[in-house]
Amino acid sequence: MLPKDYVGFKLTGEVKTDVNDASGTSLFDVRKRSWSEEIISELKLELSIFPEVLESPEIRGELDREVARELGLKPGIPVVAGAGDQGAAGVGAGATVEGVLSVNVGTSGVVFTSSDAYRFDPLGRLHAFCHAAPSKWHLMGVMLAAGGSLRWFRDALCQPEKVVASLIGDDPYNVMMREAERAPVGSEGLIFLPYLSGERTPHADPYARGVFFGLSLKHGKEHMIRAVLEGVAFGLRNSLELMIELGIKPKDVRILGGGSRSPLWRKIISDVFGLKVYLLEVDEGSSYGAAILASVGAGAYKTVEGAVDEIIKTRDPVEPDRDTHRKYLEYYRIYNRLYQDLKDDFKDLAKII
Structure with a gap:
Protein backbone atom coordinates (compact mmCIF):
# COMPACT_ATOMS: atom_id res chain seq x y z
CA MET A 1 0.00 0.00 0.00
CA ALA A 83 -1.83 10.82 -7.72
CA GLY A 84 1.87 10.54 -7.00
CA ASP A 85 3.82 13.69 -6.17
CA GLN A 86 5.11 14.40 -9.68
CA GLY A 87 1.86 13.33 -11.32
CA ALA A 88 -0.04 15.82 -9.20
CA ALA A 89 2.67 18.45 -9.77
CA GLY A 90 2.25 18.05 -13.53
CA VAL A 91 -1.45 18.82 -13.15
CA GLY A 92 -0.65 21.73 -10.84
CA ALA A 93 1.70 23.15 -13.47
CA GLY A 94 -0.84 22.78 -16.25
CA ALA A 95 1.13 20.10 -18.13
CA THR A 96 -1.93 18.20 -19.34
CA VAL A 97 -1.49 18.97 -23.05
CA GLU A 98 1.13 17.15 -25.10
CA GLY A 99 4.16 19.37 -25.64
CA VAL A 100 3.54 21.68 -22.70
CA LEU A 101 6.45 21.02 -20.35
CA SER A 102 6.70 21.59 -16.64
CA VAL A 103 10.19 22.05 -15.23
CA ASN A 104 10.50 21.76 -11.47
CA VAL A 105 13.77 23.19 -10.17
CA GLY A 106 13.82 22.02 -6.57
CA THR A 107 16.59 20.11 -4.82
CA SER A 108 16.27 17.71 -7.74
CA GLY A 109 15.17 18.74 -11.22
CA VAL A 110 12.17 17.29 -13.05
CA VAL A 111 11.12 17.74 -16.68
CA PHE A 112 7.56 16.52 -17.27
CA THR A 113 5.23 16.44 -20.26
CA SER A 114 1.88 14.91 -21.11
CA SER A 115 1.52 12.43 -23.96
CA ASP A 116 -1.66 11.55 -25.82
CA ALA A 117 -0.26 8.08 -26.58
CA TYR A 118 1.81 5.62 -24.60
CA ARG A 119 5.48 6.31 -25.32
CA PHE A 120 8.43 4.77 -23.52
CA ASP A 121 12.20 4.95 -23.66
CA PRO A 122 13.54 1.40 -24.19
CA LEU A 123 16.76 2.40 -22.41
CA GLY A 124 14.85 3.54 -19.32
CA ARG A 125 16.29 7.05 -19.28
CA LEU A 126 12.83 8.60 -19.01
CA HIS A 127 9.98 7.42 -16.80
CA ALA A 128 6.72 6.62 -18.62
CA PHE A 129 3.67 6.71 -16.34
CA CYS A 130 -0.08 6.91 -16.64
CA HIS A 131 -0.97 10.60 -16.33
CA ALA A 132 -3.23 11.80 -13.55
CA ALA A 133 -5.41 13.11 -16.40
CA PRO A 134 -7.46 10.11 -17.58
CA SER A 135 -6.61 8.54 -20.96
CA LYS A 136 -3.21 10.23 -21.05
CA TRP A 137 0.34 9.30 -20.15
CA HIS A 138 3.33 11.33 -19.10
CA LEU A 139 7.08 11.25 -19.65
CA MET A 140 9.41 12.44 -16.93
CA GLY A 141 13.14 12.97 -16.63
CA VAL A 142 14.82 13.50 -13.27
CA MET A 143 18.23 14.96 -12.42
CA LEU A 144 19.36 14.50 -8.83
CA ALA A 145 21.05 17.81 -7.99
CA ALA A 146 19.43 20.84 -9.62
CA GLY A 147 18.76 23.33 -6.86
CA GLY A 148 20.87 20.99 -4.75
CA SER A 149 23.95 22.00 -6.75
CA LEU A 150 23.36 25.69 -6.07
CA ARG A 151 22.69 24.99 -2.39
CA TRP A 152 25.98 23.06 -2.17
CA PHE A 153 27.85 25.97 -3.73
CA ARG A 154 26.19 28.42 -1.34
CA ASP A 155 27.05 26.36 1.74
CA ALA A 156 30.58 25.42 0.64
CA LEU A 157 31.83 28.63 -0.94
CA CYS A 158 29.50 31.54 -0.25
CA GLN A 159 29.97 32.43 3.42
CA PRO A 160 30.70 36.09 2.48
CA GLU A 161 27.43 36.22 0.54
CA LYS A 162 25.60 34.91 3.61
CA VAL A 163 27.14 37.66 5.74
CA VAL A 164 26.23 40.35 3.20
CA ALA A 165 22.69 39.01 2.93
CA SER A 166 22.21 39.12 6.71
CA LEU A 167 23.51 42.70 6.86
CA ILE A 168 21.18 44.01 4.14
CA GLY A 169 18.19 41.80 5.02
CA ASP A 170 18.29 39.78 1.81
CA ASP A 171 18.49 36.13 0.81
CA PRO A 172 22.00 34.76 0.08
CA TYR A 173 20.71 33.34 -3.18
CA ASN A 174 19.75 36.83 -4.36
CA VAL A 175 23.26 38.06 -3.59
CA MET A 176 24.68 35.10 -5.54
CA MET A 177 22.41 35.81 -8.51
CA ARG A 178 23.57 39.40 -8.68
CA GLU A 179 27.13 38.09 -8.81
CA ALA A 180 26.26 35.60 -11.55
CA GLU A 181 24.70 38.35 -13.65
CA ARG A 182 28.17 39.89 -14.00
CA ALA A 183 29.44 36.80 -15.84
CA PRO A 184 28.76 36.45 -19.58
CA VAL A 185 26.79 33.73 -21.34
CA GLY A 186 28.82 30.53 -21.15
CA SER A 187 30.75 31.73 -18.08
CA GLU A 188 33.78 32.41 -20.28
CA GLY A 189 34.29 28.75 -21.04
CA LEU A 190 33.59 27.31 -17.59
CA ILE A 191 31.29 24.26 -17.62
CA PHE A 192 29.80 22.57 -14.56
CA LEU A 193 28.65 18.94 -14.46
CA PRO A 194 25.93 18.82 -11.76
CA TYR A 195 26.44 15.18 -10.77
CA LEU A 196 26.96 15.83 -7.06
CA SER A 197 24.72 12.88 -6.12
CA GLY A 198 25.32 10.73 -9.16
CA GLU A 199 22.71 11.12 -11.89
CA ARG A 200 19.43 9.60 -13.04
CA THR A 201 18.36 11.06 -16.40
CA PRO A 202 20.00 10.42 -18.79
CA HIS A 203 22.87 8.38 -17.34
CA ALA A 204 21.49 6.30 -14.43
CA ASP A 205 24.99 6.45 -12.98
CA PRO A 206 25.54 6.43 -9.20
CA TYR A 207 29.29 6.97 -9.70
CA ALA A 208 29.07 10.23 -11.65
CA ARG A 209 30.40 13.26 -9.77
CA GLY A 210 30.43 17.03 -10.11
CA VAL A 211 33.06 18.72 -12.23
CA PHE A 212 34.13 22.28 -13.05
CA PHE A 213 35.73 22.06 -16.50
CA GLY A 214 37.73 24.87 -18.07
CA LEU A 215 38.63 26.67 -14.83
CA SER A 216 41.36 29.28 -15.33
CA LEU A 217 42.93 32.30 -13.66
CA LYS A 218 40.42 34.61 -15.33
CA HIS A 219 37.48 32.98 -13.59
CA GLY A 220 35.97 34.35 -10.41
CA LYS A 221 33.13 33.32 -8.18
CA GLU A 222 30.62 35.01 -10.48
CA HIS A 223 31.65 32.65 -13.29
CA MET A 224 31.37 29.61 -11.04
CA ILE A 225 27.87 30.53 -9.85
CA ARG A 226 26.68 31.12 -13.39
CA ALA A 227 28.31 27.88 -14.54
CA VAL A 228 26.28 26.01 -11.91
CA LEU A 229 23.06 27.59 -13.23
CA GLU A 230 24.01 26.76 -16.81
CA GLY A 231 25.13 23.22 -15.98
CA VAL A 232 21.78 22.46 -14.36
CA ALA A 233 19.99 23.88 -17.42
CA PHE A 234 22.10 21.62 -19.66
CA GLY A 235 21.17 18.64 -17.49
CA LEU A 236 17.48 19.51 -17.81
CA ARG A 237 17.88 19.79 -21.58
CA ASN A 238 19.01 16.14 -21.65
CA SER A 239 15.45 15.19 -20.66
CA LEU A 240 13.94 17.55 -23.24
CA GLU A 241 15.97 15.96 -26.04
CA LEU A 242 14.93 12.45 -25.02
CA MET A 243 11.28 13.54 -25.14
CA ILE A 244 11.80 14.93 -28.63
CA GLU A 245 13.37 11.60 -29.66
CA LEU A 246 10.14 9.89 -28.56
CA GLY A 247 8.00 12.17 -30.73
CA ILE A 248 7.07 14.99 -28.36
CA LYS A 249 6.94 18.41 -30.03
CA PRO A 250 7.67 20.91 -27.25
CA LYS A 251 5.56 24.07 -27.14
CA ASP A 252 6.53 25.96 -24.03
CA VAL A 253 7.66 25.53 -20.42
CA ARG A 254 5.91 26.13 -17.10
CA ILE A 255 8.56 26.48 -14.41
CA LEU A 256 8.14 25.91 -10.67
CA GLY A 257 10.19 25.10 -7.60
CA GLY A 258 12.61 27.22 -5.62
CA GLY A 259 14.88 27.80 -8.62
CA SER A 260 12.01 29.40 -10.52
CA ARG A 261 12.24 32.46 -8.26
CA SER A 262 15.43 33.54 -10.04
CA PRO A 263 14.78 35.62 -13.20
CA LEU A 264 18.34 34.86 -14.30
CA TRP A 265 17.88 31.10 -14.00
CA ARG A 266 14.56 31.28 -15.85
CA LYS A 267 16.28 33.17 -18.67
CA ILE A 268 19.15 30.68 -18.82
CA ILE A 269 16.70 27.75 -19.02
CA SER A 270 14.73 29.53 -21.75
CA ASP A 271 17.89 30.17 -23.77
CA VAL A 272 19.24 26.63 -23.30
CA PHE A 273 15.87 25.04 -24.21
CA GLY A 274 15.11 27.52 -27.00
CA LEU A 275 11.55 27.72 -25.63
CA LYS A 276 9.35 30.33 -23.99
CA VAL A 277 9.28 29.89 -20.21
CA TYR A 278 6.32 30.93 -18.03
CA LEU A 279 6.26 31.38 -14.29
CA LEU A 280 3.20 29.98 -12.53
CA GLU A 281 0.96 32.30 -10.52
CA VAL A 282 0.67 29.67 -7.80
CA ASP A 283 3.81 27.66 -7.09
CA GLU A 284 2.35 24.88 -4.98
CA GLY A 285 2.96 22.06 -7.44
CA SER A 286 1.73 18.76 -6.07
CA SER A 287 -0.77 20.09 -3.54
CA TYR A 288 -2.29 22.43 -6.14
CA GLY A 289 -2.60 19.54 -8.58
CA ALA A 290 -4.19 17.35 -5.91
CA ALA A 291 -6.76 20.08 -5.25
CA ILE A 292 -7.55 20.23 -8.97
CA LEU A 293 -8.03 16.45 -9.08
CA ALA A 294 -10.36 16.71 -6.08
CA SER A 295 -12.37 19.46 -7.79
CA VAL A 296 -12.89 17.21 -10.80
CA GLY A 297 -13.83 14.25 -8.62
CA ALA A 298 -16.32 16.39 -6.71
CA GLY A 299 -17.98 17.49 -9.95
CA ALA A 300 -16.87 21.12 -10.00
CA TYR A 301 -15.23 20.49 -13.38
CA LYS A 302 -15.92 17.84 -15.99
CA THR A 303 -12.31 17.09 -16.92
CA VAL A 304 -8.83 17.64 -15.56
CA GLU A 305 -7.91 19.54 -18.73
CA GLY A 306 -10.95 21.80 -18.35
CA ALA A 307 -10.07 22.52 -14.74
CA VAL A 308 -6.48 23.30 -15.67
CA ASP A 309 -7.58 25.69 -18.44
CA GLU A 310 -9.70 27.64 -15.99
CA ILE A 311 -7.54 27.50 -12.87
CA ILE A 312 -3.88 27.56 -13.91
CA LYS A 313 -2.51 31.05 -14.57
CA THR A 314 0.95 31.99 -15.79
CA ARG A 315 2.95 35.21 -15.78
CA ASP A 316 6.33 36.76 -16.61
CA PRO A 317 6.98 34.97 -19.92
CA VAL A 318 10.63 34.77 -20.95
CA GLU A 319 11.48 34.53 -24.64
CA PRO A 320 14.66 32.73 -25.72
CA ASP A 321 17.30 34.73 -27.55
CA ARG A 322 18.18 32.97 -30.80
CA ASP A 323 21.88 33.89 -30.80
CA THR A 324 22.29 32.95 -27.14
CA HIS A 325 20.52 29.64 -27.79
CA ARG A 326 22.98 28.81 -30.57
CA LYS A 327 25.92 29.66 -28.33
CA TYR A 328 24.56 27.51 -25.51
CA LEU A 329 24.20 24.56 -27.89
CA GLU A 330 27.94 24.76 -28.57
CA TYR A 331 28.66 24.54 -24.84
CA TYR A 332 26.01 21.83 -24.49
CA ARG A 333 27.81 19.58 -26.99
CA ILE A 334 30.97 19.80 -24.89
CA TYR A 335 28.93 19.23 -21.71
CA ASN A 336 27.61 15.95 -23.12
CA ARG A 337 31.04 14.78 -24.28
CA LEU A 338 32.51 15.40 -20.85
CA TYR A 339 30.37 12.72 -19.23
CA GLN A 340 31.26 10.21 -21.93
CA ASP A 341 34.96 11.00 -21.49
CA LEU A 342 34.82 10.76 -17.69
CA LYS A 343 32.35 7.97 -16.94
CA ASP A 344 35.03 5.28 -16.58
CA ASP A 345 37.13 7.61 -14.43
CA PHE A 346 34.16 8.17 -12.12
CA LYS A 347 34.01 4.42 -11.49
CA ASP A 348 37.77 4.16 -10.97
CA LEU A 349 37.63 7.04 -8.51
CA ALA A 350 34.91 5.30 -6.51
CA LYS A 351 37.17 2.24 -6.12
CA ILE A 352 39.92 4.36 -4.58
CA ILE A 353 37.73 6.21 -2.11
Whole structure:
Protein backbone atom coordinates (compact mmCIF):
# COMPACT_ATOMS: atom_id res chain seq x y z
CA MET A 1 0.00 0.00 0.00
CA LEU A 2 1.43 3.36 -1.04
CA PRO A 3 1.58 6.14 1.59
CA LYS A 4 -1.25 8.28 0.25
CA ASP A 5 -3.37 5.16 -0.23
CA TYR A 6 -2.89 4.28 3.43
CA VAL A 7 -4.21 7.74 4.29
CA GLY A 8 -7.10 7.13 1.90
CA PHE A 9 -7.77 3.79 3.59
CA LYS A 10 -7.87 5.41 7.04
CA LEU A 11 -10.26 8.08 5.75
CA THR A 12 -12.65 5.77 3.91
CA GLY A 13 -11.97 2.17 4.90
CA GLU A 14 -11.40 1.40 1.20
CA VAL A 15 -8.16 -0.15 -0.10
CA LYS A 16 -7.63 1.41 -3.53
CA THR A 17 -4.92 3.13 -5.54
CA ASP A 18 -4.63 5.18 -8.73
CA VAL A 19 -3.05 4.58 -12.12
CA ASN A 20 -0.39 7.28 -11.71
CA ASP A 21 1.07 6.04 -8.44
CA ALA A 22 0.68 2.39 -9.46
CA SER A 23 2.81 3.12 -12.54
CA GLY A 24 5.86 3.37 -10.32
CA THR A 25 5.52 -0.05 -8.69
CA SER A 26 7.10 -2.11 -11.54
CA LEU A 27 4.01 -4.34 -11.24
CA PHE A 28 1.75 -2.26 -13.46
CA ASP A 29 1.05 -2.43 -17.19
CA VAL A 30 1.29 1.28 -17.95
CA ARG A 31 0.05 0.88 -21.53
CA LYS A 32 -3.10 -0.98 -20.43
CA ARG A 33 -3.56 1.04 -17.20
CA SER A 34 -3.99 -2.13 -15.12
CA TRP A 35 -1.95 -4.51 -12.99
CA SER A 36 0.39 -6.68 -15.06
CA GLU A 37 -0.91 -10.21 -14.74
CA GLU A 38 2.24 -11.48 -16.47
CA ILE A 39 4.65 -9.90 -13.97
CA ILE A 40 2.50 -10.77 -10.97
CA SER A 41 2.22 -14.39 -12.11
CA GLU A 42 5.98 -14.58 -12.73
CA LEU A 43 6.54 -13.43 -9.14
CA LYS A 44 4.11 -16.13 -7.94
CA LEU A 45 1.80 -13.56 -6.38
CA GLU A 46 -1.99 -13.53 -6.43
CA LEU A 47 -3.68 -10.75 -8.39
CA SER A 48 -6.41 -10.71 -5.75
CA ILE A 49 -4.08 -9.15 -3.16
CA PHE A 50 -3.63 -6.01 -5.26
CA PRO A 51 -5.96 -3.05 -4.75
CA GLU A 52 -8.52 -1.79 -7.23
CA VAL A 53 -6.97 0.82 -9.52
CA LEU A 54 -8.80 4.07 -10.26
CA GLU A 55 -8.15 7.03 -12.49
CA SER A 56 -6.72 9.86 -10.38
CA PRO A 57 -9.84 12.08 -10.22
CA GLU A 58 -12.19 9.17 -9.46
CA ILE A 59 -13.72 8.86 -6.01
CA ARG A 60 -12.15 6.13 -3.89
CA GLY A 61 -14.80 6.35 -1.16
CA GLU A 62 -16.54 8.63 1.32
CA LEU A 63 -15.24 10.04 4.57
CA ASP A 64 -15.99 7.60 7.38
CA ARG A 65 -18.44 8.86 10.00
CA GLU A 66 -16.11 8.28 12.97
CA VAL A 67 -13.14 9.80 11.16
CA ALA A 68 -15.28 12.78 10.18
CA ARG A 69 -16.20 13.32 13.84
CA GLU A 70 -12.53 13.25 14.87
CA LEU A 71 -11.59 15.71 12.13
CA GLY A 72 -14.54 18.02 12.66
CA LEU A 73 -15.83 17.41 9.14
CA LYS A 74 -19.09 16.20 7.67
CA PRO A 75 -19.34 12.44 7.04
CA GLY A 76 -19.77 11.32 3.46
CA ILE A 77 -17.39 13.84 1.91
CA PRO A 78 -16.01 12.24 -1.29
CA VAL A 79 -12.34 11.27 -1.16
CA VAL A 80 -10.60 11.25 -4.54
CA ALA A 81 -7.98 8.67 -5.57
CA GLY A 82 -5.26 11.29 -6.15
CA ALA A 83 -1.83 10.82 -7.72
CA GLY A 84 1.87 10.54 -7.00
CA ASP A 85 3.82 13.69 -6.17
CA GLN A 86 5.11 14.40 -9.68
CA GLY A 87 1.86 13.33 -11.32
CA ALA A 88 -0.04 15.82 -9.20
CA ALA A 89 2.67 18.45 -9.77
CA GLY A 90 2.25 18.05 -13.53
CA VAL A 91 -1.45 18.82 -13.15
CA GLY A 92 -0.65 21.73 -10.84
CA ALA A 93 1.70 23.15 -13.47
CA GLY A 94 -0.84 22.78 -16.25
CA ALA A 95 1.13 20.10 -18.13
CA THR A 96 -1.93 18.20 -19.34
CA VAL A 97 -1.49 18.97 -23.05
CA GLU A 98 1.13 17.15 -25.10
CA GLY A 99 4.16 19.37 -25.64
CA VAL A 100 3.54 21.68 -22.70
CA LEU A 101 6.45 21.02 -20.35
CA SER A 102 6.70 21.59 -16.64
CA VAL A 103 10.19 22.05 -15.23
CA ASN A 104 10.50 21.76 -11.47
CA VAL A 105 13.77 23.19 -10.17
CA GLY A 106 13.82 22.02 -6.57
CA THR A 107 16.59 20.11 -4.82
CA SER A 108 16.27 17.71 -7.74
CA GLY A 109 15.17 18.74 -11.22
CA VAL A 110 12.17 17.29 -13.05
CA VAL A 111 11.12 17.74 -16.68
CA PHE A 112 7.56 16.52 -17.27
CA THR A 113 5.23 16.44 -20.26
CA SER A 114 1.88 14.91 -21.11
CA SER A 115 1.52 12.43 -23.96
CA ASP A 116 -1.66 11.55 -25.82
CA ALA A 117 -0.26 8.08 -26.58
CA TYR A 118 1.81 5.62 -24.60
CA ARG A 119 5.48 6.31 -25.32
CA PHE A 120 8.43 4.77 -23.52
CA ASP A 121 12.20 4.95 -23.66
CA PRO A 122 13.54 1.40 -24.19
CA LEU A 123 16.76 2.40 -22.41
CA GLY A 124 14.85 3.54 -19.32
CA ARG A 125 16.29 7.05 -19.28
CA LEU A 126 12.83 8.60 -19.01
CA HIS A 127 9.98 7.42 -16.80
CA ALA A 128 6.72 6.62 -18.62
CA PHE A 129 3.67 6.71 -16.34
CA CYS A 130 -0.08 6.91 -16.64
CA HIS A 131 -0.97 10.60 -16.33
CA ALA A 132 -3.23 11.80 -13.55
CA ALA A 133 -5.41 13.11 -16.40
CA PRO A 134 -7.46 10.11 -17.58
CA SER A 135 -6.61 8.54 -20.96
CA LYS A 136 -3.21 10.23 -21.05
CA TRP A 137 0.34 9.30 -20.15
CA HIS A 138 3.33 11.33 -19.10
CA LEU A 139 7.08 11.25 -19.65
CA MET A 140 9.41 12.44 -16.93
CA GLY A 141 13.14 12.97 -16.63
CA VAL A 142 14.82 13.50 -13.27
CA MET A 143 18.23 14.96 -12.42
CA LEU A 144 19.36 14.50 -8.83
CA ALA A 145 21.05 17.81 -7.99
CA ALA A 146 19.43 20.84 -9.62
CA GLY A 147 18.76 23.33 -6.86
CA GLY A 148 20.87 20.99 -4.75
CA SER A 149 23.95 22.00 -6.75
CA LEU A 150 23.36 25.69 -6.07
CA ARG A 151 22.69 24.99 -2.39
CA TRP A 152 25.98 23.06 -2.17
CA PHE A 153 27.85 25.97 -3.73
CA ARG A 154 26.19 28.42 -1.34
CA ASP A 155 27.05 26.36 1.74
CA ALA A 156 30.58 25.42 0.64
CA LEU A 157 31.83 28.63 -0.94
CA CYS A 158 29.50 31.54 -0.25
CA GLN A 159 29.97 32.43 3.42
CA PRO A 160 30.70 36.09 2.48
CA GLU A 161 27.43 36.22 0.54
CA LYS A 162 25.60 34.91 3.61
CA VAL A 163 27.14 37.66 5.74
CA VAL A 164 26.23 40.35 3.20
CA ALA A 165 22.69 39.01 2.93
CA SER A 166 22.21 39.12 6.71
CA LEU A 167 23.51 42.70 6.86
CA ILE A 168 21.18 44.01 4.14
CA GLY A 169 18.19 41.80 5.02
CA ASP A 170 18.29 39.78 1.81
CA ASP A 171 18.49 36.13 0.81
CA PRO A 172 22.00 34.76 0.08
CA TYR A 173 20.71 33.34 -3.18
CA ASN A 174 19.75 36.83 -4.36
CA VAL A 175 23.26 38.06 -3.59
CA MET A 176 24.68 35.10 -5.54
CA MET A 177 22.41 35.81 -8.51
CA ARG A 178 23.57 39.40 -8.68
CA GLU A 179 27.13 38.09 -8.81
CA ALA A 180 26.26 35.60 -11.55
CA GLU A 181 24.70 38.35 -13.65
CA ARG A 182 28.17 39.89 -14.00
CA ALA A 183 29.44 36.80 -15.84
CA PRO A 184 28.76 36.45 -19.58
CA VAL A 185 26.79 33.73 -21.34
CA GLY A 186 28.82 30.53 -21.15
CA SER A 187 30.75 31.73 -18.08
CA GLU A 188 33.78 32.41 -20.28
CA GLY A 189 34.29 28.75 -21.04
CA LEU A 190 33.59 27.31 -17.59
CA ILE A 191 31.29 24.26 -17.62
CA PHE A 192 29.80 22.57 -14.56
CA LEU A 193 28.65 18.94 -14.46
CA PRO A 194 25.93 18.82 -11.76
CA TYR A 195 26.44 15.18 -10.77
CA LEU A 196 26.96 15.83 -7.06
CA SER A 197 24.72 12.88 -6.12
CA GLY A 198 25.32 10.73 -9.16
CA GLU A 199 22.71 11.12 -11.89
CA ARG A 200 19.43 9.60 -13.04
CA THR A 201 18.36 11.06 -16.40
CA PRO A 202 20.00 10.42 -18.79
CA HIS A 203 22.87 8.38 -17.34
CA ALA A 204 21.49 6.30 -14.43
CA ASP A 205 24.99 6.45 -12.98
CA PRO A 206 25.54 6.43 -9.20
CA TYR A 207 29.29 6.97 -9.70
CA ALA A 208 29.07 10.23 -11.65
CA ARG A 209 30.40 13.26 -9.77
CA GLY A 210 30.43 17.03 -10.11
CA VAL A 211 33.06 18.72 -12.23
CA PHE A 212 34.13 22.28 -13.05
CA PHE A 213 35.73 22.06 -16.50
CA GLY A 214 37.73 24.87 -18.07
CA LEU A 215 38.63 26.67 -14.83
CA SER A 216 41.36 29.28 -15.33
CA LEU A 217 42.93 32.30 -13.66
CA LYS A 218 40.42 34.61 -15.33
CA HIS A 219 37.48 32.98 -13.59
CA GLY A 220 35.97 34.35 -10.41
CA LYS A 221 33.13 33.32 -8.18
CA GLU A 222 30.62 35.01 -10.48
CA HIS A 223 31.65 32.65 -13.29
CA MET A 224 31.37 29.61 -11.04
CA ILE A 225 27.87 30.53 -9.85
CA ARG A 226 26.68 31.12 -13.39
CA ALA A 227 28.31 27.88 -14.54
CA VAL A 228 26.28 26.01 -11.91
CA LEU A 229 23.06 27.59 -13.23
CA GLU A 230 24.01 26.76 -16.81
CA GLY A 231 25.13 23.22 -15.98
CA VAL A 232 21.78 22.46 -14.36
CA ALA A 233 19.99 23.88 -17.42
CA PHE A 234 22.10 21.62 -19.66
CA GLY A 235 21.17 18.64 -17.49
CA LEU A 236 17.48 19.51 -17.81
CA ARG A 237 17.88 19.79 -21.58
CA ASN A 238 19.01 16.14 -21.65
CA SER A 239 15.45 15.19 -20.66
CA LEU A 240 13.94 17.55 -23.24
CA GLU A 241 15.97 15.96 -26.04
CA LEU A 242 14.93 12.45 -25.02
CA MET A 243 11.28 13.54 -25.14
CA ILE A 244 11.80 14.93 -28.63
CA GLU A 245 13.37 11.60 -29.66
CA LEU A 246 10.14 9.89 -28.56
CA GLY A 247 8.00 12.17 -30.73
CA ILE A 248 7.07 14.99 -28.36
CA LYS A 249 6.94 18.41 -30.03
CA PRO A 250 7.67 20.91 -27.25
CA LYS A 251 5.56 24.07 -27.14
CA ASP A 252 6.53 25.96 -24.03
CA VAL A 253 7.66 25.53 -20.42
CA ARG A 254 5.91 26.13 -17.10
CA ILE A 255 8.56 26.48 -14.41
CA LEU A 256 8.14 25.91 -10.67
CA GLY A 257 10.19 25.10 -7.60
CA GLY A 258 12.61 27.22 -5.62
CA GLY A 259 14.88 27.80 -8.62
CA SER A 260 12.01 29.40 -10.52
CA ARG A 261 12.24 32.46 -8.26
CA SER A 262 15.43 33.54 -10.04
CA PRO A 263 14.78 35.62 -13.20
CA LEU A 264 18.34 34.86 -14.30
CA TRP A 265 17.88 31.10 -14.00
CA ARG A 266 14.56 31.28 -15.85
CA LYS A 267 16.28 33.17 -18.67
CA ILE A 268 19.15 30.68 -18.82
CA ILE A 269 16.70 27.75 -19.02
CA SER A 270 14.73 29.53 -21.75
CA ASP A 271 17.89 30.17 -23.77
CA VAL A 272 19.24 26.63 -23.30
CA PHE A 273 15.87 25.04 -24.21
CA GLY A 274 15.11 27.52 -27.00
CA LEU A 275 11.55 27.72 -25.63
CA LYS A 276 9.35 30.33 -23.99
CA VAL A 277 9.28 29.89 -20.21
CA TYR A 278 6.32 30.93 -18.03
CA LEU A 279 6.26 31.38 -14.29
CA LEU A 280 3.20 29.98 -12.53
CA GLU A 281 0.96 32.30 -10.52
CA VAL A 282 0.67 29.67 -7.80
CA ASP A 283 3.81 27.66 -7.09
CA GLU A 284 2.35 24.88 -4.98
CA GLY A 285 2.96 22.06 -7.44
CA SER A 286 1.73 18.76 -6.07
CA SER A 287 -0.77 20.09 -3.54
CA TYR A 288 -2.29 22.43 -6.14
CA GLY A 289 -2.60 19.54 -8.58
CA ALA A 290 -4.19 17.35 -5.91
CA ALA A 291 -6.76 20.08 -5.25
CA ILE A 292 -7.55 20.23 -8.97
CA LEU A 293 -8.03 16.45 -9.08
CA ALA A 294 -10.36 16.71 -6.08
CA SER A 295 -12.37 19.46 -7.79
CA VAL A 296 -12.89 17.21 -10.80
CA GLY A 297 -13.83 14.25 -8.62
CA ALA A 298 -16.32 16.39 -6.71
CA GLY A 299 -17.98 17.49 -9.95
CA ALA A 300 -16.87 21.12 -10.00
CA TYR A 301 -15.23 20.49 -13.38
CA LYS A 302 -15.92 17.84 -15.99
CA THR A 303 -12.31 17.09 -16.92
CA VAL A 304 -8.83 17.64 -15.56
CA GLU A 305 -7.91 19.54 -18.73
CA GLY A 306 -10.95 21.80 -18.35
CA ALA A 307 -10.07 22.52 -14.74
CA VAL A 308 -6.48 23.30 -15.67
CA ASP A 309 -7.58 25.69 -18.44
CA GLU A 310 -9.70 27.64 -15.99
CA ILE A 311 -7.54 27.50 -12.87
CA ILE A 312 -3.88 27.56 -13.91
CA LYS A 313 -2.51 31.05 -14.57
CA THR A 314 0.95 31.99 -15.79
CA ARG A 315 2.95 35.21 -15.78
CA ASP A 316 6.33 36.76 -16.61
CA PRO A 317 6.98 34.97 -19.92
CA VAL A 318 10.63 34.77 -20.95
CA GLU A 319 11.48 34.53 -24.64
CA PRO A 320 14.66 32.73 -25.72
CA ASP A 321 17.30 34.73 -27.55
CA ARG A 322 18.18 32.97 -30.80
CA ASP A 323 21.88 33.89 -30.80
CA THR A 324 22.29 32.95 -27.14
CA HIS A 325 20.52 29.64 -27.79
CA ARG A 326 22.98 28.81 -30.57
CA LYS A 327 25.92 29.66 -28.33
CA TYR A 328 24.56 27.51 -25.51
CA LEU A 329 24.20 24.56 -27.89
CA GLU A 330 27.94 24.76 -28.57
CA TYR A 331 28.66 24.54 -24.84
CA TYR A 332 26.01 21.83 -24.49
CA ARG A 333 27.81 19.58 -26.99
CA ILE A 334 30.97 19.80 -24.89
CA TYR A 335 28.93 19.23 -21.71
CA ASN A 336 27.61 15.95 -23.12
CA ARG A 337 31.04 14.78 -24.28
CA LEU A 338 32.51 15.40 -20.85
CA TYR A 339 30.37 12.72 -19.23
CA GLN A 340 31.26 10.21 -21.93
CA ASP A 341 34.96 11.00 -21.49
CA LEU A 342 34.82 10.76 -17.69
CA LYS A 343 32.35 7.97 -16.94
CA ASP A 344 35.03 5.28 -16.58
CA ASP A 345 37.13 7.61 -14.43
CA PHE A 346 34.16 8.17 -12.12
CA LYS A 347 34.01 4.42 -11.49
CA ASP A 348 37.77 4.16 -10.97
CA LEU A 349 37.63 7.04 -8.51
CA ALA A 350 34.91 5.30 -6.51
CA LYS A 351 37.17 2.24 -6.12
CA ILE A 352 39.92 4.36 -4.58
CA ILE A 353 37.73 6.21 -2.11
